[in-house]
Amino acid sequence: MMNDAIFTRDRLIxxxxxxxTIWFIWFxxxxxDEYTIRIINNVAxxxxxxxxxxxxxxxxxxxxxxxxxFIAIGAYVTAILTVDAEGMLYQYDIEDPYPWxxxxxxxxxxxxxxxxxxSALLALSLAFPVFRVRGDYLAIVTLGFGFIIRILAIxxxxxxxxxxxxxxIPEFSNLYWTGGMAIFxxxxxxxxxxxKYGRAMKAVRDDEDAATAMGINTFKIKTMxxxxxxxxxxxxxGLLAALLTSISPDLFTFFLxxxxxIIIVLGGLGSTTGAILGTIFVMAGLEYMRFLDEPMSxxxxxxxxxxxxxxxxxxxxxILVMLFAREGLMGKKELKDLFKKKKANK
Amino acid sequence: MxxxxxxxxxKFGGVTAxxxxxxxxxxxxxxxxxxxxxxxxxxxxxIITGNYQPTEGAIKFHGQRIDGVKPxxxxxxxxxxxxxxxxxxxxxxxxxxxxxGFDYQANYTYLESIFRLPxxxxxxxxxxxxxxxILEILGIEQFANELSTSLSYGxxxxxxxxxxxxxxxxxxxxxxxxxxxxxxxxxxxxELFFKIRDQLDITILLIEHDMKFVNHLCDRxxxxxYGKTIFEGHIEDxxxxxxxxxxxxxxxxxx
Numbered sequence: 001m002m003n004d005a006i007f008t009r010d011r012l013i014x015x016x017x018x019x020x021t022i023w024f025i026w027f028x029x030x031x032x033d034e035y036t037i038r039i040i041n042n043v044a045x046x047x048x049x050x051x052x053x054x055x056x057x058x059x060x061x062x063x064x065x066x067x068x069x070f071i072a073i074g075a076y077v078t079a080i081l082t083v084d085a086e087g088m089l090y091q092y093d094i095e096d097p098y099p100w101x102x103x104x105x106x107x108x109x110x111x112x113x114x115x116x117x118x119s120a121l122l123a124l125s126l127a128f129p130v131f132r133v134r135g136d137y138l139a140i141v142t143l144g145f146g147f148i149i150r151i152l153a154i155x156x157x158x159x160x161x162x163x164x165x166x167x168x169i170p171e172f173s174n175l176y177w178t179g180g181m182a183i184f185x186x187x188x189x190x191x192x193x194x195x196k197y198g199r200a201m202k203a204v205r206d207d208e209d210a211a212t213a214m215g216i217n218t219f220k221i222k223t224m225x226x227x228x229x230x231x232x233x234x235x236x237x238g239l240l241a242a243l244l245t246s247i248s249p250d251l252f253t254f255f256l257x258x259x260x261x262i263i264i265v266l267g268g269l270g271s272t273t274g275a276i277l278g279t280i281f282v283m284a285g286l287e288y289m290r291f292l293d294e295p296m297s298x299x300x301x302x303x304x305x306x307x308x309x310x311x312x313x314x315x316x317x318x319i320l321v322m323l324f325a326r327e328g329l330m331g332k333k334e335l336k337d338l339f340k341k342k343k344a345n346k
Numbered sequence: 347m348x349x350x351x352x353x354x355x356x357k358f359g360g361v362t363a364x365x366x367x368x369x370x371x372x373x374x375x376x377x378x379x380x381x382x383x384x385x386x387x388x389x390x391x392x393i394i395t396g397n398y399q400p401t402e403g404a405i406k407f408h409g410q411r412i413d414g415v416k417p418x419x420x421x422x423x424x425x426x427x428x429x430x431x432x433x434x435x436x437x438x439x440x441x442x443x444x445x446x447g448f449d450y451q452a453n454y455t456y457l458e459s460i461f462r463l464p465x466x467x468x469x470x471x472x473x474x475x476x477x478x479x480i481l482e483i484l485g486i487e488q489f490a491n492e493l494s495t496s497l498s499y500g501x502x503x504x505x506x507x508x509x510x511x512x513x514x515x516x517x518x519x520x521x522x523x524x525x526x527x528x529x530x531x532x533x534x535x536x537e538l539f540f541k542i543r544d545q546l547d548i549t550i551l552l553i554e555h556d557m558k559f560v561n562h563l564c565d566r567x568x569x570x571x572y573g574k575t576i577f578e579g580h581i582e583d584x585x586x587x588x589x590x591x592x593x594x595x596x597x598x599x600x601x
Contacts, residue, residue: 191461213426224456
């Protein structure tokens, strides 16, 4: 039953996957054009966001709508830490920035770390009132939280430059940063899922009373999942800020959360593999379906360009997926489970 | 005395579910809680496991009061339970279900699991080995990697018992373990409980309707009716007792 060998089949597959991904990142950085690299960057960041969002929503089964709030915090923290004082004084038109805002400076690595940590701390303070009660309160509170963060960002120009946002953020995000962080996030989240903590999270999702009856502190487990999720969303936000080079409160509306929700539901709630596939499908799909908006000839018919046509097609695809794969592309299965199934069929 | 239930009263609004009930369970005893439907048996279980707070009275485990202690902490102290309607973790394998019971006994931190430090592997290996041992005692080790819900009803019951045993209890509460089983399976189950008591030194408190099963298994029983104790003692005397017959069959003179 127990496999003591260092190189088991599963581990070899994992290693091969990681090496392939790293090689792909290197290859993309050197040989792909700027447009493709941009899309891959976007996909990598959204993989971070989707996989961590899936931890609280899919694995732990606590329906929450928080990502836009934590992504905003992560983005602003990274922006404030990486834009230099001179640039800030030049940009902040509405009010002069607080002196301590000017004094806060760090390199990009630390900026990302602080983005994650501050998001996580905020999540922790939210968790205490929210997880004391059961039910869908988390969804309502986190929905409100997203709005509050946005309004705070608009109304504290001394810190965030209000609705003008922060521009000229140094473009630190490249494929090595985004891809590297995506690999790290996926590995970290998978390591959590395949540990006693991940098992406890799934137990809370399946039956909270039974989980308590097995000696699991459900409050603690839910808080852990929520905080971890916020940590990585903060980092994702930081990477996003450094990729876009300019951020404003309008970037972090509920639509962002909605997009992530579509991704994880499409991929399969509770499956990390599904979250990754969903991200690639949605992000790259939306980008490469742009040709639908342009004039084209279909079976001899010439059509005019219809802006928004790709959204229509995209919605149709979503509906079809939901009709024929009710649980999303992967259901609750991971890549590993697919291999197992094949073996059993042989 | 491993468990002492002292003058417990539980009211839900105006309804008194349990009224001034006391009993105590000796170490390594199999104690039965019987009574007609709605007598308050499951309520009593929920009070012992901390899911409900008693309106009055106290629960003592090894002489220490446990009423008011959080349910998951009561499990850590050594009381585990199964449910009347099977409540397995549906998306998980049988082995993972049992491993949940080991959750508080696996000694590694969150960061150790994220970075896969040596202690993670050591502890996971240890609890997996013990989980498989428990599955073997119950004779369901061949299903370890099956999805829990794909098993037959009888095997699912056993998985639930395995899961409770994994929590390393001294006192095991079983809510109608033989419900929905045929006589053969019931007999097998009774042998299993003797084995659990004798080999693992676990005291068992169970709710059951099958009188033959209770008669075969229990050292002592308590009969509840509408939240009141109407009998406590040996099962042979219980079936002779007029109050008990009245509660079960209705009030008519010597049919």
